Amino acid sequence: MKQIKYTVGGMHCAACSSRVERTALACRGVKEAAINLVRGTLVVCVDASQFSSDNLCKQIQAAGYSASEQSARDSLSKKPREASCQLLATVVVAGLLFVLAMAGEKLAISPLVNGSAQAVLAATVLLLNRQYWLAGLRGLVNRAPTMDTLVALGSSASFFLSLVILIANLGEEGHLSSDILSRLYFDSSAMIYAFVGVGKWLEGKARDKTAASLEALARQIPHEAVRFIGNRTERVNVETIRPGDVLFVRAGEAIAADGVVVAGQAQIDESTFTGESLPREVQTGDELFCSTHVAGGWVHLKVTQTGMSTRFARILNLVDSVTESKAPIERVADKVSAVFVPIVMALAALTFFLWLLCGYPAEFSLVNAVCVLVISCPCALGLATPVAVTIAGTLAARNGVFFKDAAALEEMSRIDTAVLDKTGTLTEGKFSVTAVRTVASVSSSAVLSLALSVESFSTHPLAQALCRFAQGHGAKPGKTSNFCAGQGMVRADVEGKVVEIGNASALSLTAESIPENLKNAEPGQTVLYLRVNGVVCAAFSLSDTLKDSAFELISKFRQLGVDVYIASGDAASVVQVVKDKLGLNHGIGQMTPEAKEALVEKLHRRGRHVLFIGDGINDAPSLVRADVGMAIGAGTNVAVDSADVVLVSSRLSDVAAALSLSRAVMRNIRENLFWAFFYNVLGIPLAAGVLYPMCGWHLSPMFAAAAMSLSSLCVVG
Known part of the structure; x- marks a missing residue:
């Protein structure tokens, strides 16, 4: 499977993005497709043997949108300037038309000249914005109407209704009664485009600002570097490194x-x-x-x-994954948006015929139908989630927290239980050897040499601490073979001897098998035993330090109502000390990877939403099993790859910040969706004229267009 990204132009609403997704999925070789409405991108996963990029672009263009692989941006750079010029012309002409319409009889010109001038100016605005006509017509032909369809139908109906009224009321010798001017809606047909255009321009500015914050991350990578060539240096392009x-x-x-x-x-x-x-x-x-x-x-x-293999590049991919994926809550809006425009068109037709059946003039009935078309907008529904997700992903990235997809962001907001690994997560993971005890028949130097020989093959923090201590005391490694690592222990052959190092549980040691002088360890310290050919010869005491941010994290978790468990492979006595220091109720030691995973599953059965935080290979199963797995970025690649969220720094306070952010984002999304639904539920009946029989008030198409634009701005603002 190959992933390709495209820049797609012409998308204004959720109906547009849904149309592009369906078009992409219909192309041969496309297995998955995802639109990001905020960034104007399409990401497809394809079978390279069957897929044709040219065919995909042609199909999207046939659906009424532009498409190009994202590397080809040159042709898109001119569009913002062209769009701004078009908008400026639209606003100026529509403004002149509005003045003519409002002045009416007060101007020193005949009603016929006034009405004719309005018709010409309105036609000019419609021609300036013909892309709405073309896109709207294409949507109807493809049986996939969009917001462009609603705008085009609404403005066209206003224009042609006014044109019919103007022509039908021409008297003899071309005279026109002045009271006819109040029945013309040329200004509404033009102002619809002006309001929609200004709204889209402001909306685009807000969306561009969001996208720019993402692009700013990518600009952190320099274009050049100084490289050594023999004994001299030269400045080279980073792509050659x-x-x-x-x-x-x-x-x-x-x-x-x-x-x-x-x-x-x-x-x-x-x-x-x-x-x-x-x-x-x-x-x-x-x-x-x-x-x-x-x-x-x-x-x-x-x-x-180098390049895409660097950790920073992988992190940028995580940011893209968030903005280009969809949260489950977004799919609710997608389903509504997919049928929204056809329903609105049906409601507009129903409005027209109901007013006619009630005995009202066709002109009045059509104006109300136009208002229904114009005021309805799927944009707010379509933007409610992606804008919030994009902003949240960017804010989190700035603080070193990276969500792998939007689903993880949503799931994070539901977390009520956190399971934390101890070593490297709650503690610094930088152990130091505090004591070495040996049996009488073995010297410390011999023990350290054996420990260095075996542990130098391991990347575990305990192994690294032993190696540093042994090297610091002048130990030299012996010839080693057949190294293997298990849960809580390592084993190797060193110069003909079978050497094992691990905790008492991993080595299956009993109290009787451990010499008395090796048992006296300080509370809270980790003890590793060295066994040679089945005989315990030495014990190493190691200590770790709790991170200062661990106390802050636990305090914040309490405020957020999150129950906390410590799950560690370390000795139960060590875990007990850490648990007591942090004031926790739950702490379990001597846990295998399977036991940690079983704990997560047990909490699931209790109805808990579980966050697991770890940094080692042995945490990978639990990271996958949890509702949200969070890897400490300094940990292993396996842990990072298995997690849903990556914490690049070691500041645990960022964990609580990510949880607070996710809850705030989901609250914002729900509010956005509520107001988007509420706007349409309230606005459509008002536009249909439900208040007219009671108070004689009904909406003008021009103000309906203004309301529609404001609804989108409220979401992106």
Whole structure:
């Protein structure tokens, strides 16, 4: 399956986006299609062996819209200027027409000249906005009417009704009675386009502002970098950089690729990447990421990932995934929008015939029908969700939180229970060895050498801590083979000896099998045992530090009504200490990946909506099983790939911020949808003239158009 993105022009409402989606899905080779109305994009997943991009573009163009692969933007750059000129001309001509209509008899010209001038000006406006006619007619022919159809029908009906009245009331010798001017609706037919055009222009500005905030993220990647060629340097385009190249990055410059520092020291500003305001001190061996900046110092960076393989590029893809996917709540609006325009057309026809049957003139009946056509607008329904989702995704990204799709954003708002891994999530994940105890027959140096030999093959934080400690005490690794890792333990053959390192549970140790002098560990410390050829020889005590943000997260969770569980593979005594420090009611230790997953499933059966937060490979099953899985971005790629939400920084306060944001966004979406439905439920009867029999009031098509434009602006504003 191949994913291709297109820029689609001419979409104004949910009916338009629905039409484009259906057209794309009807093309051969297209398996999935998703429209983003805010950004004007179409993303299709296709079978490359059957798919033709040219055919897709032709089919979309036949449906009344423009389409091109997103890399081809040159032809689109002129359209905003052309549209602005057209709108300006429309507003000027419609304004002159409005003055003529309002002045009426007060102008020193004959009624015939006034009426004729109105007809000419109105015809000019209709010609300026002929794209509505063409798109509306195409929608009718394709049996897929859109907002353009409603606007075109409403304005055309007003224009031709006025033209018929003008011609029918011409007296002998071309005279026209002055009272006929009050029955003309030329101004309404023109002002419909003026109001709709201004509304669309303002709406487009708001949507462009939202899209621009997304594009600003992509601009963090520099276009050039300084690369070493032998002993000299040269400035090159970032597209020519390859893994293994060494870059020279100085203060004030952006980092163009992911890599490892091989020389130098620097302070790295990662605010665009993690949201962290304070620079990070880096030196040889530290990892750096594309898009971050060197605030001070310099580094030689050996490139490990470039282009779309960098972590920043993957994160940008997450932002795109949010804006180009649909939340479940959005599909409700899509279903309504798909039938909205045909229903409105039917209601307009019903309005016309009901007033006729009640004995009212055809002119009065038609004006009310036109108002129904013009006031109804699916735009507010179509924009209610994507605008909010796009803004939320962008705001979250600025704070280092990335949702993989809109469904995750919606599901996040329902969370009432959080299950958190301990190591690397609630704690810093930077263990230090506090004690090494050995049996009398084995020296500390021998134990450290064996530990280094085995643990150097593992990436677990405990293993890394043991390696740092062993290397710091001058230990050297022995010849190692047959390394394997299990839950809570590692095993390898070191110079003919079977060496195992792990916690008591993983090694199936009993109290009797552990020598007495290896049992005395401080409360809250993690203890690993080293076993050689089946005999326990040493114990390592390690400690970790709770993150300051862990206390803030738990406090915020309490305020939000979220119940919190700790699920850790560490010893139960260690988990108990952490649980007590954080003031939690639930903390379970010595949990296997299967046990963590079972806990999530158990909470599901209780009707809970579960958020799981973790950072390791062993968290992947639970991340997938939970309603929302959140991976700490500093964790493993497996955890990141399995999660629905990625937290790039290690600030747990961002978790609570993401939860608050998702709840606020869903509340905003529901409010938008409510007002969009309420507007149409209230506006259509008023436009149909239900108040006329009671108080003699009915709506003018011109004001109906103004109301329709305002409804969309309220959503995007």
